[in-house]
Amino acid sequence: MSDSPFAHLRRMDLWSTFAVYLLAGWSSVRKAPRLRVNHKVYFSWGQAVREVMAEECPELHQWWTTRHYRENLQPPEHIAAQQQAVITWIETTLNAQHAxxxxxxxxxxxxxxxxxxxxxxxxxVTCFSILSGTPLAGMIRAELWVDFMKGVMDGESIHDLKRRSGLGMGGSTRWREQFLLLIEALGHPELLGWITWMRSRRHNEVSTFARQGAHLDKATRSIYPQGTRKGRFVSQK
Known part of the structure; x- marks a missing residue:
């Protein structure tokens, strides 16, 4: 053990539990408090586990690194199927001709x-909407829903979704919440987990991009007429 990366580390009784959390993809915000260690200890343990994994289990290390850093990650077949099922539900509902x-x-x-x-x-003589009782009831601009949902499932941030849709920050936030509720209502909890995973991947991409001194473009597209604000209407002359 003297020549091991763990040689100068303490609390051996927690190492195996820490390794399980690390391989499961837990963040330091979740792991450190549960193990009752500070972030400095957490990063020291993480470096040691990665070194041992790279030397003793290179295939596992490659698998974990690809997923931990969210590199070239494509959804597995069952997640892709769930994504398509959600998009199909929206398209079918919007295009329904009978009810x-x-x-x-x-x-x-x-x-x-x-x-x-x-x-x-x-x-x-009753008028009704087949969206009643669903998380999309009352939402506007249905022509933007499919594209917006694709952004949500790709883990895009609120700023990304704002650039994609032309909505404001508040609207993009509300829409994202409603679409996540729709995914839950359609019975796709694994897809929700995938979205959380992809959201953290996007966060890492943006953080790296910003550390390199780059800047993201501001949202210029807007669904509202120029010179107006949400809730205000252009006078008709």
Missing amino acids: TCPRCGGTRTYRIKGIRPKFKCDPC
């Missing part, structure tokens, strides 16, 4: 013109 009336249960309904899936029932 069952929630009031009378009739199927003699027709779609009201517009992007949002609204319908009217002939027998009981």
